Amino acid sequence: MTILDKIIVKKKEEVEQAKAALAIADLEAMPLFERSCYSLRDSIHHPERNGIVAEYKRASPSKGIINDHSSVAEVAAGYQAAGASAVSVLTDTEFFRGSLADLTAARAALQLPLLRKEFIIDEFQLVEAKAYGADIILLIAAVLDPKRVQVLAAFAQSLGLHVLLEVHNREELERNIGDSVDAIGVNNRNLKDFSVSLDHSLELVDLIPDRFIKVSESGISDPATIRQLRKAGFQGFLIGENFMKTGNPAQAIKEFATAL
Numbered sequence: 001m002t003i004l005d006k007i008i009v010k011k012k013e014e015v016e017q018a019k020a021a022l023a024i025a026d027l028e029a030m031p032l033f034e035r036s037c038y039s040l041r042d043s044i045h046h047p048e049r050n051g052i053v054a055e056y057k058r059a060s061p062s063k064g065i066i067n068d069h070s071s072v073a074e075v076a077a078g079y080q081a082a083g084a085s086a087v088s089v090l091t092d093t094e095f096f097r098g099s100l101a102d103l104t105a106a107r108a109a110l111q112l113p114l115l116r117k118e119f120i121i122d123e124f125q126l127v128e129a130k131a132y133g134a135d136i137i138l139l140i141a142a143v144l145d146p147k148r149v150q151v152l153a154a155f156a157q158s159l160g161l162h163v164l165l166e167v168h169n170r171e172e173l174e175r176n177i178g179d180s181v182d183a184i185g186v187n188n189r190n191l192k193d194f195s196v197s198l199d200h201s202l203e204l205v206d207l208i209p210d211r212f213i214k215v216s217e218s219g220i221s222d223p224a225t226i227r228q229l230r231k232a233g234f235q236g237f238l239i240g241e242n243f244m245k246t247g248n249p250a251q252a253i254k255e256f257a258t259a260l
């Protein structure tokens with residue numbers, strides 16, 4: 001069994017437990033549920049923002065603990081001050097040490113689009129995402145069949161959420177392009193063996209129709225890489241570990257953004 005398989009097995013258990021603990025109506029009654037979401041598209045195209053989707057990431061299966069001391073509110077505010085276009089917060093606890101409380105803490109610190117970075121398999125998690133403060137949700141083609149991608153994407157949009165579809169190869173891209181998706185992210189990390197290569201982004205960018213926001217994800221650690229990816233056609237750049245592994249993620253993104 002790969003780590004990804006283990007994550008999904010665990011996620012199914014967690015979703016069933018969450019559903020047993022809380023009804024959809026309880027989530028819909030939460031104060032954040034009724035708000036309008038910030039638009040990823042508007043923020044990506046905003047002239048004063050830099051296209052970075054900056055991630056709060058305490059730990060990962062590939063790297064173990066990355067940063068267990070920086071507070072989510074401080075990091076999110078620092079990302080915003082450095083010109084990031086959006087902030088991503090991992091909410092998986094078992095493998096990434098994140099939580100829905102992190103998402104809400106980031107929401108309170110931000111006036112930017114907020115991505116719930118999660119392994120979404122069920123509509124319940126989309127209602128949760130809205131109720132705890134997200135504007136954008138992630139659908140990972142490697143863990144969903146194309147029909148489920150379309151159903152979940154349409155449901156997310158019906159809640160006013162924006163949808164980032166993540167693909168890793170041409171087959172995943174071609175099987176999943178659909179109208180309920182706002183952005184397509186190419187993950188440079190292979191989620192089965194954790195190898196990372198920018199070639200995935202560079203090979204797929206021209207196959208992504210221009211009506212989607214194009215995001216390159218993972219393994220980005222150099223401003224020169226952003227320049228290369230921009231030239232290739234990407235508008236968004238998802239970066240986590242490079243900022244979080246430093247003692248001061250807010251300072252790290254500031255220096256990185258200055259060099260763009």
Ligand SMILES: O=C(O)c1ccccc1NCC(=O)[C@H](O)[C@H](O)COP(=O)(O)O
Pocket residue numbers: 003055057060061062063187191194217218219220238239240241242
């Ligand atoms: O990061 C991992 O080890 C990982 C393993 C299995 C599934 C997902 C994983 N990461 C989630 C992400 O998508 C990244 O956190 C995100 O793209 C940022 O990547 P990076 O800049 O390399 O931290």
